[in-house]
Amino acid sequence: MAEEKKDLSPDAKARLKAEYDREGRKELRKAVPLKDRMKAGRIKMPERPPDVRNRDFGEVNRGLDPEAAMAEARRCWDCANPQCVTGCPVGIDIPSFVKLIEQGKFLEAAWKLKETNSLPAICGRVCPQETQCEDLCNVKKATGTAVAIGNLERFAADFERGSGSVAIPPLPPATGRKAAVIGAGPAGLTVAGDLAKLGHAVTIFEALHIAGGVLVYGIPEFRLPKSILKAEVEYLKKLGVEIRTSYVVGKTATIEDLRADGFEVFFIGSGAGLPNFMRIPGENLVGVYSANEYLTRVNLMKAYDFPNYDTPVFPSKRAAIVGGGNVAMDSVRTAKRLGAERAMIVYRRSRQELPARIEEVHHAEEEGIEFHFLTTPIRYIGDEYGHVRAMECLKMGLGEPDASGRRKPVPIEGSEFTTEVDMVVVAIGQSPNPLIPQTTPGLAMGKWGNIDADWKTMRTSLEGVYAGGDIIRGGATVILAMGDGRVAAAEMDAYLRSRPRP
Amino acid sequence: MAKVLDRRRLVPNLHLIEVEAPDVARKCRPGQFVILMPDEKGERIPLSISDWDPARGSVTSVFLTVGTSTHKLARLAAGDEIPVFVGPLGKPSEIASYGTVLLAGGCFGIGAIYPLARALKQAGNRVLTVIDVKASYLLYWEDRFRATSDRVYIASRDVALESKEYVPAKIGKILDEGTKVDRVIAIGCTYLMYSCAMATKPRGIKTIVSLNPIMVDGTGMCGACRCTAGGRTKFACVDGPDFDGHEIDWDELFKRRKSYFDDEIRSLCHWERAEFP
Numbered sequence: 127m128a129e130e131k132k133d134l135s136p137d138a139k140a141r142l143k144a145e146y147d148r149e150g151r152k153e154l155r156k157a158v159p160l161k162d163r164m165k166a167g168r169i170k171m172p173e174r175p176p177d178v179r180n181r182d183f184g185e186v187n188r189g190l191d192p193e194a195a196m197a198e199a200r201r202c203w204d205c206a207n208p209q210c211v212t213g214c215p216v217g218i219d220i221p222s223f224v225k226l227i228e229q230g231k232f233l234e235a236a237w238k239l240k241e242t243n244s245l246p247a248i249c250g251r252v253c254p255q256e257t258q259c260e261d262l263c264n265v266k267k268a269t270g271t272a273v274a275i276g277n278l279e280r281f282a283a284d285f286e287r288g289s290g291s292v293a294i295p296p297l298p299p300a301t302g303r304k305a306a307v308i309g310a311g312p313a314g315l316t317v318a319g320d321l322a323k324l325g326h327a328v329t330i331f332e333a334l335h336i337a338g339g340v341l342v343y344g345i346p347e348f349r350l351p352k353s354i355l356k357a358e359v360e361y362l363k364k365l366g367v368e369i370r371t372s373y374v375v376g377k378t379a380t381i382e383d384l385r386a387d388g389f390e391v392f393f394i395g396s397g398a399g400l401p402n403f404m405r406i407p408g409e410n411l412v413g414v415y416s417a418n419e420y421l422t423r424v425n426l427m428k429a430y431d432f433p434n435y436d437t438p439v440f441p442s443k444r445a446a447i448v449g450g451g452n453v454a455m456d457s458v459r460t461a462k463r464l465g466a467e468r469a470m471i472v473y474r475r476s477r478q479e480l481p482a483r484i485e486e487v488h489h490a491e492e493e494g495i496e497f498h499f500l501t502t503p504i505r506y507i508g509d510e511y512g513h514v515r516a517m518e519c520l521k522m523g524l525g526e527p528d529a530s531g532r533r534k535p536v537p538i539e540g541s542e543f544t545t546e547v548d549m550v551v552v553a554i555g556q557s558p559n560p561l562i563p564q565t566t567p568g569l570a571m572g573k574w575g576n577i578d579a580d581w582k583t584m585r586t587s588l589e590g591v592y593a594g595g596d597i598i599r600g601g602a603t604v605i606l607a608m609g610d611g612r613v614a615a616a617e618m619d620a621y622l623r624s625r626p627r628p
Numbered sequence: 629m630a631k632v633l634d635r636r637r638l639v640p641n642l643h644l645i646e647v648e649a650p651d652v653a654r655k656c657r658p659g660q661f662v663i664l665m666p667d668e669k670g671e672r673i674p675l676s677i678s679d680w681d682p683a684r685g686s687v688t689s690v691f692l693t694v695g696t697s698t699h700k701l702a703r704l705a706a707g708d709e710i711p712v713f714v715g716p717l718g719k720p721s722e723i724a725s726y727g728t729v730l731l732a733g734g735c736f737g738i739g740a741i742y743p744l745a746r747a748l749k750q751a752g753n754r755v756l757t758v759i760d761v762k763a764s765y766l767l768y769w770e771d772r773f774r775a776t777s778d779r780v781y782i783a784s785r786d787v788a789l790e791s792k793e794y795v796p797a798k799i800g801k802i803l804d805e806g807t808k809v810d811r812v813i814a815i816g817c818t819y820l821m822y823s824c825a826m827a828t829k830p831r832g833i834k835t836i837v838s839l840n841p842i843m844v845d846g847t848g849m850c851g852a853c854r855c856t857a858g859g860r861t862k863f864a865c866v867d868g869p870d871f872d873g874h875e876i877d878w879d880e881l882f883k884r885r886k887s888y889f890d891d892e893i894r895s896l897c898h899w900e901r902a903e904f905p
Contacts, residue, residue: 419850433898438891512883
């Protein structure tokens with residue numbers, strides 16, 4: 127399921143062309159014959175062994191070393207009409223940063239990335255590259271395997287962080303205009319970074335006690351080490367962004383209150399709250415978690431280190447995770463790491479329809495995760511203490527494609543079976559957080575409780591109020607949220623400049 | 629970080645904590661709660677708000693020492709800082725002119741019903757307050773209720789207080805005497821709220837309870853606090869904490885509250901071994 131291709135603006139095309147024609151680029155293209163570039167196979171990301179890593183929370187991928195990164199970068203032809211860029215929600219100049227890596231100019235590659243992407247170390251790890259930039263890569267079309275753009279992005283960003291010389295771009299004079307960003311997730315962090323670089327005074331209001339949103343409570347340490355997020359947040363602070371944690375907009379203050387405090391423009395990136403459940407019997411039994419709760423306990427509250435940390439989590443031996451997305455993969459691999467003998471994915475469609483990143487599915491399989499496809503739970507059965515002890519499931523067949531283009535699962539009559547479990551994690555998506563919609567009169571809402579924003583400008587129905595990420599999309603990806611943030615920041619800047627100072 | 633302005637033992641095992649939180653204090657309404665963390669390694673726990681002072685910029689809660697978090701809180705002193713104090717969360721209680729409102733509070737709930745007594749009295753209600761204490765030495769804030777209620781009753785199992793009954797029996801007696809009550813609001817442990825709801829159900833008096841399930845984020849994100857009200861799953865942190873006590877699936881709530889019973893004991897033992905070697 128490839129993401130939609132974006133048409134590049136004439137400006138962006140001109141910039142790409144200018145870089146393409148830049149001195150040195152042409153020579154570099156000629157330095158290695160095309161057939162040599164084509165012959166080289168994709169360099170495999172070094173990983174920690176599955177039977178070691180599935181017992182701890184250390185990162186799975188170890189990252190490329192400089193030689194490997196340069197060799198991988200050499201695979202890119204630097205084509206005249208790069209398609210990869212059109213698949214990137216934030217429009218990174220991919221050929222330029224890859225070619226800088228090929229020349230060993232790693233810091234410059236990182237800066238090139240940061241021109242368009244404020245969180246490259248994170249995107250390099252969690253973006254679904256195989257359905258975005260890498261899916262459109264011309265090298266893939268010719269040889270079958272794309273340039274590992276994600277791995278290279280990660281390499282450049284990690285190199286910069288490791289070098290200790292993280293660049294703070296020159297900041298323009300302060301405009302003195304106040305912008306409020308609600309939610310310190312990927313969308314909010316992007317908006318804050320962009321607006322700060324334009325000289326505005328940005329405050330992020332975050333409900334939880336640590337900034338990062340889904341990057342801190344959702345995505346586990348083994349996929350995105352918290353130290354990386356911390357470095358990104360520190361970088362924003364150096365740009366002058368103020369972050370107020372434990373501040374719930376909609377409760378501690380409303381948008382109107384903040385307006386009265388002098389904030390002129392707002393970005394709502396409050397994300398997906400309200401986990402979805404299937405409304406089947408037994409879902410409120412003890413031991414049935416939403417993925418949000420399970421992952422929050424482990425990642426944000428560090429329940430894996432209980433009782434050194436006070437928050438507990440069930441140490442499951444037979445865990446069933448319902449769903450097939452990245453959140454389900456994160457949950458099932460977490461359960462394995464917390465000691466589950468059987469950690470199972472229960473997914474109602476087949477392998478082809480799994481929405482998770484391919485790399486996560488591979489990693490999960492290597493780590494001993496069981497996949498039960500074409501299966502759906504219909505009832506959870508509890509013991510005398512109200513704790514889940516079994517789940518009744520139904521086998522599914524695949525019917526005609528539905529609205530999402532995927533074949534619709536249809537129950538097979540009489541295929542019920544029961545399997546013993548001691549924990550269930552329901553990872554079937556979430557609905558937008560209701561707190562701000564509930565407390566912001568006049569804010570137009572969509573059908574699913576999402577904020578109704580124009581997906582081209584991120585404008586909402588209220589003047590000076592913009593929104594992006596899961597609060598408008600209902601459950602998407604980190605990079606789409608960041609893409610929204612990027613667009614919103616430009617619009618918010620234009621809005622501020624179009625208005626006289628109050 | 630939020631600064632602790634006061635932490636006092638009110639009666640054995642029940643403490644008051646007053647925290648500097650001007651933004652929270654400005655927004656507090658009766659029936660809301662805060663989420664706090666006693667230290668960096670602590671759990672996020674919800675506490676009902678018992679009082680607030682916008683001028684002083686402070687919010688006050690009363691809590692019972694039960695597990696690790698509340699034991700940690702009970703050892704704080706004025707000037708200490710806690711990493712998380714966020715709120716006011718949950719929907720405020722509905723305050724209107726109902727006629728006669730009977731408030732029932734026990735344990736930390738005595739503190740939690742105080743803002744309701746004050747607001748309901750101001751809204752023109754006749755306020756009857758029933759305070760439940762096991763024994764006379766557990767009684768606190770009686771003076772506050774005398775100042776805001778039309779009548780104050782004590783339900784106790786202590787001869788010194790000339791009472792030998794639990795709240796529901798007291799409520800029954802008040803109703804049997806012919807007092808017309810339009811609404812009952814009960815706050816305290818799950819059992820107290822359940823008992824009050826059961827006492828009023830046959831009489832058809834609307835009874836509001838302030839549910840206290842386990843929470844993590846408290847802003848509608850995690851779903852830990854789900855409970856069943858009127859046959860539908862609700863999230864206590866954003867749909868509540870107030871619910872109609874006659875519609876709650878109490879059996880489920882009791883069980884879900886005990887989800888981590890063993891872990892809570894393990895955690896407390898772990899903390900005690902470290903604190904009192």
